[in-house]
Amino acid sequence: MPFETQYADALGKTHEAVTKTTDLWAQGIQKLLSTKLPEQAASFDPSKLIDPLFEGAQNWVHDNPVATRVLEINKSFAKELVEAMVTLQGAVRDYSEAILEVVRDQVGATADVVKEQSANMTQAAQEQAVDAQLLEYEIKDDLESN
Numbered sequence: 001m002p003f004e005t006q007y008a009d010a011l012g013k014t015h016e017a018v019t020k021t022t023d024l025w026a027q028g029i030q031k032l033l034s035t036k037l038p039e040q041a042a043s044f045d046p047s048k049l050i051d052p053l054f055e056g057a058q059n060w061v062h063d064n065p066v067a068t069r070v071l072e073i074n075k076s077f078a079k080e081l082v083e084a085m086v087t088l089q090g091a092v093r094d095y096s097e098a099i100l101e102v103v104r105d106q107v108g109a110t111a112d113v114v115k116e117q118s119a120n121m122t123q124a125a126q127e128q129a130v131d132a133q134l135l136e137y138e139i140k141d142d143l144e145s146n
Contacts, residue, residue, distance in 0.1 A: 007125065007129055011121070011122045011125040011126070012122055012126070014118075014122070015118045015119060015121070015122040018114065018115070018118040019115050019118060019119075022111045022114045022115050022118075023111065023115075025111065026107050026108060026110075026111035029103075029107045030104065030107055030108075033100055033103060033104050033107070034104075046078075046079040046082035046083055046086075047079065049082060050075060050078045050079050050082060051075075053078075054071060054074075054075045054078075057071055058071060
């Protein structure tokens with residue numbers, strides 16, 4: 001078997017390997033990205049979390065109006081902080097879902113480009129192998145003619 005044919009065959013096998021590897025990669029990424037993010041809590045009342053934490057402290061400061069006021073301010077701040085964290089969680093979740101959707105779309109497109117480029121390289125190599133073989137025949141014919 002001429003070298004050109006062996007070369008073209010090897011490139012064909014390389015193309016098959018690239019295609020299979022790319023398909024496996026795309027399937028793995030799609031499977032990984034198909035995992036859903038945990039559902040966000042429908043409604044969350046920070047009072048249920050914060051109030052019990054401050055109940056014990058209220059018993060210690062009930063005779064001191066300044067300490068009671070400071071405790072109420074801290075309690076209010078803690079509730080606002082928890083509400084902000086819940087809001088931030090929702091925003092981060094929405095942003096993450098948007099990013100995941102873009103990545104999901106790009107995986108297929110990337111796999112297609114890789115396979116197309118591999119096919120183009122294989123086709124070009126096969127054409128070069130045919131051209132080299134034709135050139136070899138022409139040279140042999142010229143040498144035999146002379």
